[in-house]
Amino acid sequence: MPKSDDPSAPEEKRHSIGARRNPATEAAILDAAIEIVAEKGIARFSMEAVARRARAGKATLYRWWPTRGALLMAAYERQKQIGGxxxxxxxxxxxxxxxxxxxxxxxxxxxxxxxxxxxxxxxxxxxxxxxxxxxxxxxxxxxxxxxxxxxxxxxxxxxxxxxxxxxxxxxxxxxxxxxxxxxxxxxxxxxxxxxxxxxxxxxxxxx
Missing domain, CATH: 1.10.357.10 (Tetracycline Repressor, domain 2)
Incomplete structure (x- = not known):
């Protein structure tokens, strides 16, 4: 079941591990981004909504993807299954x-x-x-x-x-x-x- 991005829902924050990306947190963030676009479209896609759903801090998102557009492109590339x-x-x-x-x-x-x-x-x-x-x-x-x-x-x-x-x-x-x-x-x-x-x-x- 997709995680809630309702701001009233209780949060259990995932933690990054400094400059090095925590693979579980990165996967949760990209999965959340994909789910939100699928459910609500890009117009309602925001860093805040992704952070809530992924239970990650906004600072982590902005450190890894400095803009909303960069996060969207990363979410798309996560879905790609094309090699050479x-x-x-x-x-x-x-x-x-x-x-x-x-x-x-x-x-x-x-x-x-x-x-x-x-x-x-x-x-x-x-x-x-x-x-x-x-x-x-x-x-x-x-x-x-x-x-x-x-x-x-x-x-x-x-x-x-x-x-x-x-x-x-x-x-x-x-x-x-x-x-x-x-x-x-x-x-x-x-x-x-x-x-x-x-x-x-x-x-x-x-x-």
Whole structure:
């Protein structure tokens, strides 16, 4: 049963262990954050509500996550179950695999928090800043696909690596926001990479 965040409920505080994070307290805080967003939405999400539900001190929350947006992003990342990106041997296959991983993740109930974060960030400066930091990290991680394609000499050179990463991310986030997570990942990948790859990829790795 979820813990109450009713301010009238008796509190039994969890304690941090100085600068080092107490794993049990961290887990309780992130679980509480996820529960509150699921039950009440981001509009009613606050550091105070999370602290009450997790039975943790507000000072602990602010020490580990200095802003509300940072805590929301940490709660979302706790839910993520995506490790590395599969290496399929082609850029088109890699892009399709990434899109399918994301669509499958976001189709689960717990993935809905990210849709809330993107929507709320449009009018919440704190959340927008946290989302921008996360977006930049994800763009950096997507460069692995471009690097693989470059090593295979697949790329035509017509589009820069950062632009490819942005296009992949934009297509994925668009499908999340419009609720089209059943879309054909392979077809989307084929359309995306059409102008990125050479007509006849050179065999073998780059030297």
């Amino acid at each position: 990106y599969p290496d399929t041997g082609t850029l088109e296959g890699d892009v399709a695999a990434v899109l399918r991983l994301l669509f499958d993740h976001w189709a689960r109930p717990e993935g809905a928090i990210f849709r809330h974060i993107i929507a709320a960030a449009q009018s919440d400066a704190d959340l927008a800043a946290a989302l921008e930091g996360y977006r930049r990290e994800r763009l950096d991680s997507l460069t692995v696909l471009v690097d693989r394609a470059a090593a295979r000499r697949e790329l035509s050179g017509a589009v820069s690596g950062p632009d490819m990463a942005r296009a992949i991310m934009a297509m994925a986030w668009l499908h999340l926001m419009v609720g089209r997570l059943d879309a054909d990942a392979e077809g989307i990948a084929r359309t995306l990479v059409r102008g990125w790859v050479a007509d006849t990829p050179s065999p073998g790795p780059a030297v």
